[in-house]
Amino acid sequence: MLSHYLMPMMGRSLSATSLRRYAAAVPQPQLSEKDTTSDSLENARPFSEMPGPSKYELIRGFMPGAIGKMQKKYGDVFYFPSILGKPEMVIDLNPADYPIIFRNEGIWPERRGLETFAYHRNVHRADFFQGINGLVTTAxxxxxxxxxxxxxxxxxxxxxxxxxxxxxxxxxxxxxxxxxxxxxxxxxxxxxxxxxxxxxxxxxxxxxxxxxxxxxxxxxxxxxxxxxxxxxxxxxxxxxxxxxxxxxxxxxxxxxxxxxxxxxxxxxxxxxxxxxxxxxxxxxxxxxxxxxxxxxxxxxxxxxxxxxxxxxxxxxxxxxxxxxxxxxxxxxxxxxxxxxxxxxxxxxxxxxxxxxxxxxxxxxxxxxxxxxxxxxxxxxxxxxxxxxxAGTMRRLPTDVVLSGYHIPAGVDVSVSSNLLLRNEHFVKEPNKYMPERWLRNDAEGKKYQLENPFLYLxxxxxxxxxxxxxxxxxxxxxxxxxxxxxxxxxxxxxxxxxxxxxxxxxxxxxxxxxxxxxxx
Structure with a gap:
């Protein structure tokens, strides 16, 4: 049984320095000061003014394609209220915000995982997992x-x-x-x-x-x-x-x-x-x-x-x-x-x-x-x-400004970048399969390359x-x-x-x- 192997910690101890050592294991788009410039918190619109569907609209109208319909109605950044025990969330379809989000994610980035999965390991089978729940459900x-x-x-x-x-x-x-x-x-x-x-x-x-x-x-x-x-x-x-x-x-x-x-x-x-x-x-x-x-x-x-x-x-x-x-x-x-x-x-x-x-x-x-x-x-x-x-998610440890709105710390922000990969505003000829756009020295592919590296994640x-x-x-x-x-x-x-x-x-x-x- 798995519980037989979930014994007290064995092996080397991990210091705070070693915990940070592999934080950048995968090469990522670079975050420059220019990329992350945003309006000051003082000048931002309050979070309460962000548009978005009501709880009733979410329950009644959530179906495949709902995000695209909501974007047309509310804009590139909109708010999902807390509903049926799930926390509130911001849907962000503005790539200009993505560097700001990732620059402020902190050394140990947090994102909402599958809550039912966490329940299974923390409550339903807590005796089995004994606090070692894997990467998906921990922070x-x-x-x-x-x-x-x-x-x-x-x-x-x-x-x-x-x-x-x-x-x-x-x-x-x-x-x-x-x-x-x-x-x-x-x-x-x-x-x-x-x-x-x-x-x-x-x-x-x-x-x-x-x-x-x-x-x-x-x-x-x-x-x-x-x-x-x-x-x-x-x-x-x-x-x-x-x-x-x-x-x-x-x-x-x-x-x-x-x-x-x-x-x-x-x-x-x-x-x-x-x-x-x-x-x-x-x-x-x-x-x-x-x-x-x-x-x-x-x-x-x-x-x-x-x-x-x-x-x-x-x-x-x-x-x-x-x-x-x-x-x-x-x-x-x-x-x-x-x-x-x-x-x-x-x-x-x-x-x-x-x-x-x-x-x-x-x-x-x-x-x-x-x-x-x-x-x-x-x-x-x-x-x-x-x-x-659709993308990834972050629960930021500090207040930020996204698309002119003051986003309080602790609010889930959905970086819905993959929903934009077939959008002609961000990708040249998005419905054309063009592998050459990923070849650095390809003359044909250069005109098809993505200008915003945070779209492809x-x-x-x-x-x-x-x-x-x-x-x-x-x-x-x-x-x-x-x-x-x-x-x-x-x-x-x-x-x-x-x-x-x-x-x-x-x-x-x-x-x-x-x-x-x-x-x-």
Whole structure:
């Protein structure tokens, strides 16, 4: 059981200095004085004058597309009142405010997490987690301690790339799955291909977190345990959307859906912990690392974190398995739709890949992956074109002025940057898939480059940026490279309204990609 491993703190102590050490692990847009200049608090309009919907309007009218409608009615910055136990919030769609927000976020930035998730760990299963709740539901020094332990392992690019062989092995199985399931006449995969992408990403996460294979793509695909895990992850996102995004009474009266979510989180915790226990047993039996070295695999994230703190190691492995599936698979789906609908860009990517992978069975290595700038540009542009989250959030420790309004400390501010990535006021030809806009020295791409670096924040910003970014980058790069090197990819259907918003945006159409074998 997980509770067996949640023992008193072990390993080295972490000083205040070391807690700050990795606060800027990911390169971020620079914050200049010019960027962050704002009106003085004395001259700002009072917070009470900020426009926004009433509580009644929120309950009656909240639905997909509601933010866009409210922007037209209230402007780029508007107010959500406290409702049904949820705190008040400011929606900010003005990019000029974003540098101000991030400059004032403090050394330990705070953002509102999933409150039902926090309830599960702090109240419902408090005896199980014993105060170690992971990065999503903690703040302040507790959050900093976990982040400081995790950053050197997950946020350094060179460390993430050590898992290349693991991701390659899983991708081999994924390509085999495509060849087995595509229609022999049309060469299209079934419409539920998103399920296969979920399995691919979950298998990759478990491979990195635990150095374990679940066999979800082929071997154990139909096992009751694997089906239960996938179903529970999907239920988690569905129930969380109803309780966290839509108006809900769960803080006042525990609703049937709230109890369904608690049951789902219980199941996820127990199933994931079964895999973690097995991995811990394997680590204990392989203390000299012979088994890992024999198969050419890097030590798991779990094993590396065990050297720092056993409790953090177990909870981080648990969080990686629960949170990384739909986010990565939806991102991959969006990128593939862009590649399939833009054959000229796909051909250009293929030529780059062919230079470092002359044959279909040529192997990606840490060294040759350094020479794939267009691959990374295709991924970044796909994420811009089909973002899977609206943005990020901050609860600022000091008063600030945003768009001329005095925002008191402690008010949640939603940095809804990703909702602007298809807005022609901020992005030149936003509905054009143009990977070249991400290439610094590309003459064609220069005119398409984003002028405001704070518009593109797919993994968040600063110390609270996504801790799994480097692993996700690796998964996306390897998967897209292997797919384009092996297949000509087409999608012969409309991509209108391809995604619907949940906690993250997920595919809303059958993903019947055509994968035609390349002959060279």
């Amino acid at each position: 302040g020094e507790d959050w900093a301690k976990i982040r400081t332990a995790v950053n050197p392992i997950l946020m350094q690019p060179k460390n993430a790339r050590l898992y290349l062989n693991t991701i390659l092995e899983i991708n081999d199985e994924f390509l085999e799955r495509i060849r087995d399931t595509r229609d022999p006449e049309t060469l299209e995969v079934p419409g539920d291909f998103h399920d296969d992408m979920n399995r691919l990403t979950l298998e990759g996460i478990v491979g990195v977190a635990l150095n374990t294979r679940l066999g979800m793509i082929h071997k154990n695909r139909d096992s009751a345990e694997c089906k239960l895990l996938l179903k529970s992850i999907r239920n988690f996102f569905d129930y969380s959307e109803d309780l966290e995004i839509k108006p809900s009474f769960w803080k006042i009266v525990k609703t049937p859906k709230f109890y369904k979510l608690m049951d789902t989180l219980d199941t996820l915790t127990d199933v994931c912990n079964t895999y973690i226990d097995r991995a811990l047993e394997q680590i204990e039996s392989d203390k000299d690392g012979k088994l890992t070295s024999e198969v050419g695999k890097e030590k798991s994230v779990l094993e590396k974190l065990l050297r720092i703190d056993r409790r953090i190691a177990v909870v981080m492995a648990l969080d990686m398995m629960m949170a990384g599936v739909d986010t990565t698979s939806s991102t991959l789906a969006g990128i593939l739709l862009c590649i399939a609908k833009n054959p000229d860009k796909q051909a250009k990517l293929f030529e780059e890949l062919k230079r470092i992978l002359p044959n279909k069975d040529s192997k990606l290595t840490i060294e040759n992956m350094q020479n794939l700038p267009y691959l990374r540009a295709c991924i970044k542009e796909g994420i811009r074109y089909h973002p899977i989250i 797919p993994f968040g910003f600063g110390p609270r940026s996504c801790v799994g970014k480097r692993i996700v980058d690796l998964e996306l790069e390897v998967t897209l490279a292997r797919l384009v090197r092996n297949f000509v990819i087409e999608f012969n259907y409309s991509t209108e309204n391809a995604f619907i918003p949940k906690i993250v945006f997920i595919p809303a159409i059958p993903l019947k990609f055509k994968f035609e074998e390349r002959k060279e």
